[in-house]
Amino acid sequence: MSDIALARVVPVERSGNISLRLVQTACIFIIALVVISPLFMLLVASLKDDRFQILADMGSFRAFWVSNPTLANFQEIGHFSGELAYGRYLVNSLLILTVTVASGLVVNSMAGFVLAWGSLRGKAVLLSLVVALYVIPQESIIMPLVVMMSRAGMTDTFAVQILPWVASPLYIFLFYQFFAQLPKELYEAAEIDGASIFRIYRSIYLPLSLPALATVSILMGIESWNQYLWPTLVTQTDYARPIAVAIATFFGQDSIYWDRAMAASVLMMIPILALYLAFQRWFVSSFVGSAVKG
Amino acid sequence: MTLQPSPAGARPRVGRRSDPGRLMQEILMIAPAVLLLGCFLIAPFLLSFWTSMTNQPLVPRPTPVRFIGLQNFVRIFSDPLFWTSLWNVTRFTIWILPVQCGMAFATALLLHQKIPCRNLLRGMFFLPAITSMVVVCVIWGTLFQYPSGPLNQIVGFLSAGHIQPIDWLGDPNWAMFSIVLLSAWQAYGFQMIVYLAGLQGIPDELYDAARIDGADAIQRFWHVTMPGLRPTHVFVLLITTIQAFKLYTQVAILTQGGPRGSTETVVHYMVRTGFEQQKLGYASAVSVILFTIVLVIALLQRQMLRRFDV
Numbered sequence: 001m002s003d004i005a006l007a008r009v010v011p012v013e014r015s016g017n018i019s020l021r022l023v024q025t026a027c028i029f030i031i032a033l034v035v036i037s038p039l040f041m042l043l044v045a046s047l048k049d050d051r052f053q054i055l056a057d058m059g060s061f062r063a064f065w066v067s068n069p070t071l072a073n074f075q076e077i078g079h080f081s082g083e084l085a086y087g088r089y090l091v092n093s094l095l096i097l098t099v100t101v102a103s104g105l106v107v108n109s110m111a112g113f114v115l116a117w118g119s120l121r122g123k124a125v126l127l128s129l130v131v132a133l134y135v136i137p138q139e140s141i142i143m144p145l146v147v148m149m150s151r152a153g154m155t156d157t158f159a160v161q162i163l164p165w166v167a168s169p170l171y172i173f174l175f176y177q178f179f180a181q182l183p184k185e186l187y188e189a190a191e192i193d194g195a196s197i198f199r200i201y202r203s204i205y206l207p208l209s210l211p212a213l214a215t216v217s218i219l220m221g222i223e224s225w226n227q228y229l230w231p232t233l234v235t236q237t238d239y240a241r242p243i244a245v246a247i248a249t250f251f252g253q254d255s256i257y258w259d260r261a262m263a264a265s266v267l268m269m270i271p272i273l274a275l276y277l278a279f280q281r282w283f284v285s286s287f288v289g290s291a292v293k294g
Numbered sequence: 295m296t297l298q299p300s301p302a303g304a305r306p307r308v309g310r311r312s313d314p315g316r317l318m319q320e321i322l323m324i325a326p327a328v329l330l331l332g333c334f335l336i337a338p339f340l341l342s343f344w345t346s347m348t349n350q351p352l353v354p355r356p357t358p359v360r361f362i363g364l365q366n367f368v369r370i371f372s373d374p375l376f377w378t379s380l381w382n383v384t385r386f387t388i389w390i391l392p393v394q395c396g397m398a399f400a401t402a403l404l405l406h407q408k409i410p411c412r413n414l415l416r417g418m419f420f421l422p423a424i425t426s427m428v429v430v431c432v433i434w435g436t437l438f439q440y441p442s443g444p445l446n447q448i449v450g451f452l453s454a455g456h457i458q459p460i461d462w463l464g465d466p467n468w469a470m471f472s473i474v475l476l477s478a479w480q481a482y483g484f485q486m487i488v489y490l491a492g493l494q495g496i497p498d499e500l501y502d503a504a505r506i507d508g509a510d511a512i513q514r515f516w517h518v519t520m521p522g523l524r525p526t527h528v529f530v531l532l533i534t535t536i537q538a539f540k541l542y543t544q545v546a547i548l549t550q551g552g553p554r555g556s557t558e559t560v561v562h563y564m565v566r567t568g569f570e571q572q573k574l575g576y577a578s579a580v581s582v583i584l585f586t587i588v589l590v591i592a593l594l595q596r597q598m599l600r601r602f603d604v
Contacts, residue, residue: 021407028404032418035479038433039421041444045436058436058444111327118320126324133331135592136339139540139561140585143568143578144341145334147352167330198319226426228543229561233569244428248547251431258436265429276424280417 039269040064046073046262054258073263081238086264089243093225094271096161096242100224101217104166108216109209111167112175113201117187127176134169139229146233160234161242165224171216178212179205214282218275225272243268339585346579352572359575366579376580379551379558385470386477386559387538394478395485395530402489403519416490423483427543434476435548438462466556469549473557477544481537485530492526493519525599532595536588560584 045054047069057063077086114120115127145164154160182205190200206213228244235241247268250261276283346366350359370376401419405412422430437444441459449457462472496519504514542561545551551558551566560580568577 021409024404024407025409028401028409028415031401031404032415036418036421038437038479039425041436042429042433055436055439055443058439058442058447060447063444107326107330110323114320114324118324120317120320120324126328133335135589136335136585137536137540137588139542139564140581140588141335141338141342143338143564143574143581144345145338147345147574148338148341163330164334167327167334169331169335172327196319197316198323201323222424226428228426228428229546229565233565244426247426247428247432251435251547256435258432261432265432268426268429272424272426273421276420277417 037064042262042265042269045258046266047071049073049259051257051259054262073259074267077260077264078267084260085238086243086246086267088238089241089246090267090271092158092240093242093244093268096158096240097221097224097271099158100162100165101220103162104168104171104220105213105216107167108171109175109206109213110201111172112177113179113205114197115172115176116179117184117200117205118197130169130172130176134173142230142233149234155234156236156239158240161227161231161240164230165227168220171220174216175209175212178209182208211282214279218279218283221275222272225268342578342581342585345575346582348575350575350578352568352574362575366576367583369576370579370583375555375558376560376563378555379560379563382470382555382557383539383541383559386474386541387535389471389474390478390538391531391534393474394482395534397478398482398485398530399489401482402486402493405486405490406493416487419486420483422480423487425480427480428547430476430480431544431547434472434479438472440464463549464553466553469553469556473541473544473548477541481534485534488530488533489523489526492523495526496522528595528598532591536591539584539587539591560587 041058041063044064044066045057047066048054048057049070049072077084079085080088080091115123115130120126149155149160186204186208187200190204195203226244227242228248231242231245232248235245243264247261247264250256250264347361347363348359349362349365405416405419409415440446440461440463443462445462446459449460460468462468500518500522501514504518509517540561541559542565545557545559545562546565549557551562561584564577564580564584567573567580
């Protein structure tokens, strides 16, 4: 729109910009290649079988090329029991992610909705409490939380990795903000028709909040998938160990099996990449930015 | 890192009919969040203040837990390793702010132009941000290989062999810088998204008006783009600072705080005292200090936003 208007007002400047635009485009593509190359290297290396060759190849263009790709590394680590049970760790992580995100969407969106449209008396106080709680970093509550959880006998369970991170001040606030921006006529019309508040939330507002749901899914998914400190403190056995913790154990060995570590890393990238690609369409960047200005 | 309820959110309530059924429903809808936050955020948070003033060990012992006042804090402040860790995260912050935010800002500016494959590029730049820090450590662990890893090859090539191979993670002078490199690579995609949102928030009319007034590209940048991005700059700088002070995973995996304490961080110090030395009370005191630092930074942001009148 503004471009059409511009072309009329200052036609000269646009034509003069072509070379500049070319340089900009070239720049951004080069930067993108540099940024992405470590990830590409990871993928290539995971398809090479010889762990010494992987390191030897690293310093040259061969880091980006594999002549005879093999899935041997993945077969080696993809077991569901035993020492290299990365199949199991992956399933553990997927389970934790799915339950955390699914219940997180329900719990946080309901709370956000009541804060936006409810008639509770203490609503304003609750809202400022949510805003205040946002400041508390996970790292600063982890000490007492570990003790609480082990007293409750929850060490080494899935629940201990899910429950603490379901409700979150940030996501409650994002939902609150999203719902509050929707027109109030929607609410009034439904209320006159005699719909209950849960009904209005469930059948009118929720279907309209796909961008919010997608954004929170991506943010929560990344957060849950990448948890490291917490699961190292509350898991001791394979039973509920997530893949992030399992991959880190490669570093404890005298000689690192880079081939296996690379394959496990690729394995770990796949689900979160799929989640991101699936929801990216609705991952409205302005929504992330909305937390800036409030 | 503070959230501020928008004025638009403070709408008048629609139905003032406060029948008990409706109230019950509202309470039921908000109850799960309140319960979970109460158990897993508020309770441990309050508990950390109490624990920080006791000599509680990690594993319960027959001897009773004693209230020891501020002794833990006194001990922390007289431990040189704590000051080292605080200085290290400060150093980390000073380095990562220009690197990460600069990269994010530059890519956002370039991406905001009309260029082909914009969405694809945006997705590519965001990829490291969705990559788990553990995976990032695997990747950079190989890049940092000494003496003939890829980074050393590049350095050797660019300097025509004049610079000796660098022991990125093993040399106390380089270790923190190496951590900065990989951290910036991993996290800048998120800041870029925030900058893109900020750029989209500047109305096109402002640029049009500036053009008509005869402002060239550089003038438009300084007089339209930069003022429009002020709240975004504040947000990005402070969220990066807070993240920097919480530095843990990459250090725990790649260097364990070494070599010779050069990458020891506050969170790593907390985990070590709490779980390796089993001094829960002491570690809780560290976590209270960490919270105080984060709180001060967050309040600073609020102050700055007020001053800019946004």
